[in-house]
């Protein structure tokens with residue numbers, strides 16, 4: 001095994017800032033759970049029930065928008081201060097990062 | 106908002122109103138090129154002539170989705186032994202299910218993996234029996250398997266699919282847990298499942314060969330704890346500790362008939378993969394009954410739902426909604442009564458005896474394994 005090439009795994013979990021661009025990776029997807037009348041995020045061996053804020057964030061997460069841009073879009077839609085929203089958005093993606101359910105660039 | 110992100114805990118349901126199941130383990134076949142001595146398949150393996158047909162599985166997958174199942178785990182045996190696996194994957198995705206392939210990797214080619222990915226496979230869970238060819242091939246009873254598995258891991262990553270490494274731990278490989286964690290990171294796995302062997306099926310036959318020492322079990326728990334911290338955001342580690350050395354039992358299946366169900370290759374519906382060891386239970390088959398009815402009304406599923414069936418000390422115990430009295434199959438095997446307190450528990454009258462048995466099994470000299478399906 002020692003002769004395997006280093007595939008470049010980062011040594012530490014990535015810090016999330018306003019410039020970070022989040023995307024749901026392959027194998028992580030939003031699902032309409034009709035039987036229980038709710039929306040869930042499906043991932044390897046995990047099911048997370050999403051609340052309305054989480055759904056709103058994921059609706060504007062397209063792999064192109066940064067955390068700041070996502071927050072601005074939501075601030076406008078909900079008429080709330082962008083800094084408050086951004087703290088929530090960062091918290092949301094940190095929780096997903098620790099579960100290996102988001103890709104960050 | 107972050108509360109919503111806590112892994113879902115299904116509320117305890119009374120026997121009268123069980124919640125719909127979340128996960129289906131679809132044991133497509135008992136055929137497998139490997140021969141792991143801890144395989145969870147029953148000792149009496151079912152022949153391929155008795156397996157459900159493609160049409161029957163497709164119907165069952167639809168019934169499962171309608172019932173509320175979200176995840177289907179294609180397992181076996183080796184599910185790749187079914188030539189209709191891509192077809193079943195597509196059917197599961199069309200029904201709205203999240204699809205997981207639990208595989209040894211043997212029998213996979215890059216071309217077939219691509220076909221499975223195109224059919225909608227969401228996730229691949231690859232078993233590794235060791236961290237080098239000598240150990241891995243000895244445990245699996247299959248020469249050349251290890252190299253093959255490493256290639257499969259590369260293909261999965263190249264395909265962009267999430268990879269979980271599945272490592273069953275026992276006396277022979279537990280001291281290499283650090284290496285297994287490093288290897289998983291190097292292979293690009295997002296998740297590692299470290300499961301200490303559970304003594305059902307073939308593992309029970311190999312108990313004296315597989316039983317870890319209490320020291321190994323403790324060290325493994327410490328290593329997992331440290332690695333979880335160090336690798337936060339890089340590798341998620343799910344861990345099943347060695348319960349023979351524990352004070353309290355595992356919450357087996359997160360409760361009988363509460364979150365998941367198994368369907369065996371012949372269509373028999375089981376509350377857990379070892380449930381057939383409880384001889385008096387009667388199981389329904391998807392060939393003759395709807396899955397919905399089996400889940401809600403089936404005798405086997407209702408046998409240990411809720412808490413009414415519990416004896417003392419479980420009945421009045423404050424942990425009964427945490428561990429559900431432990432594992433029914435273990436109670437059957439060790440106490441001779443499936444409704445007894447799991448003998449792993451300190452409150453069981455059999456706890457002391459079990460600790461002695463585990464300690465002496467752990468110090469038996471190493472001899473040959475009884476390989477699955479070859480004895």
Ligand code: SF4
Pocket residue numbers: 137138139140141143144145146181182183208209232477
């Ligand atoms: S545990 Fe080993 S022998 Fe059993 S099905 Fe899995 S790979 Fe095959």
Ligand code: SF4
Pocket residue numbers: 353354418419420422423424425426428429430431446447450451452453
């Ligand atoms: S007595 Fe029963 S419920 Fe209480 S901890 Fe032991 S096994 Fe669990």
